[in-house]
Amino acid sequence: MNIVIRPMVVPNDYDDVVKLFNVVSSELLTVQELADEDALIPVVGSLSRDEDGRLTGHDRPRWIAEDSEGRTLGYAHAWRAPWSSPGVLYEQVIVDPSERNKGVGTALYDVLVTYSSKVQASRVVFDIRDDDPASLQFATRRGYKQERHLFESRMEIDDRRGMESAEQIPFHDSTFQIVTLADMPGEEFEQRLYDLYHATHEDIPGFEGEYMWYSEWRKRTIDKDDFDRSLVIVALDGVRPIGVVQLTAHPESQSLYNSFTGVDAAYRGQGIARAMKVQSILVAYQRGYRYIRTNNDSLNLPMLKINQSLGYKPVPGYYAMTRSLN
Template sequence: MTKFIIRRMRQPDDFAAVAQLLNWIWSEPTTAERLKAEEDQVPPGKLDYNEKGELMGWDRPQWVAEDEFGQVVAYAIAWRAPWTDPGTLIQTNVVHPESRGNGIGRALHDTLHQWAAEVKASRLISFLRETDDRSVAFAERHGYVKERHTFESVLDLASFDGGNLYDAINEAERAGIRFVTLADEPGEASERKLYELYKVTHPDIPGYAGDFPWFEEWKKWSIGQAGVRPEWIHIAKDGDRYIGVVTLQQNEQTQAMYHEYTGVLPEYRGRRIALALKMLGVQTARACGVPYLRTHNDSMNAPMLRINRDLIGFRAEPGNYKMVCEL
């Protein structure tokens, strides 16, 4: 029988081992340095409850499993932000492939669920790779059900030929739409206009839940993220009004770019403005020598899937299931 212990994660000592574990399940690799930088931006947890007794506030306890040789072989986190749905926790549980089947995942699961019960959470959410049949089956045996399916798509830029898709940019410009980047219009006034655009368009994403962050937190976790630059944020304008955006984020290890966000105001949809913004993003990525672009879309987001897969030609990749457990 495999010997192991479950303990709280030690920071920063465990970041390197945790990064290696997360790289088994994440589409793009991370590093200890990046995990630490993100952790440093989160203040100490502060949970409370609303008038209905539902869990509110924020926290992010983390645990690891250590084998008999002192090696970290598994990791779990339960977290919520101030804008997360009342009562909800989001969790991740990963065990090194060579250590699976020894009860480690179950022990981490039980530890996390015990903490969730202690803080009176009412709902746990986990995102699992659709190809990880073993983890999906484990989750279903423990009360999780599939709520949503997120598709993943990749565009190989070395072989990409946009052809007449770039015409969407000229069409939009002839209709009076102007394209700039945040680098062209720097400063807080522009950032706040962009924030309002995100805030209006974000609830239209299928499956979106919770409140929207306030300006400072939105900036920290969107345009202020590592790998996002002002010149990689393409904005569509009608006069002085921001009406559409595409934001790109680069992974320092793979040099690939991720479509961090795409949004167009409802009254401007159906004019191929989103396509124009996407193609501006492609131009930027190719100019930077990026090998590929990656994006995710909810399975019910038909308009964006049509642009990405049917028009531009993003290649379908295995996605994720959103698994939900009502406590």
């Protein structure tokens, strides 16, 4: 087969790239969602080096594999954000299932190898679905080792009949309460909430690098046109945010994704995370969503235990595969 590798063209390639992403994604991606994500990322990258000579800055080149007739066979990208850990690149290769074992993945991977060498990255990370043994074998043959396992779990809301009348799980401290971000307008509170995200994000097993700065956090959350403040569940001690659960709606599948859960370290062990999780189930039930989905690192045992106790069931997740280039 004659395989041609070229840079991705926006927006011409959106339709084909979305189809490829939906081969490996847990939720269906739309062209509009891909375009919205692109709008948040600078078109031109800017890479640099820190005082130790490690790769820093941001970039996201993308490539398309096509045949001699211009038919899309696969896709690849390499990316790092300004807050990514120094030296690291995150990469992905997706091949149309009907075109596997024909050299497409190898051709795309070779482009990534060339790029990684050119920018002198010191480490590369691939996320691979844990139910895709062929891709796992592809990576291990090229020297990648499993670094982490990101479990995915899902709760069918139909299994929680009667949740609309469930009583709120009591806090250990009666001064705590649960609200949503819609109940707490104003930038002063938003800054406090960001500080909570920042502090708790660093406690997630496997987190590396820095947390995004305030302006970038706003751009990716509360300043988005479709951001639903009522899907951000916040635990308060007085007016101080001490816990947060962020939900994202997926209308196509009538589902919610629990993208983040965090509790201030000084308040842990008091049932706050569980209470917010119960509230998220109530929200899903009351609004008619079919299920809630979430991901947790395999080492995040407290959160895995809470999810399991609430009725979340395991579904295929991801392996973080890494290779040192030093």
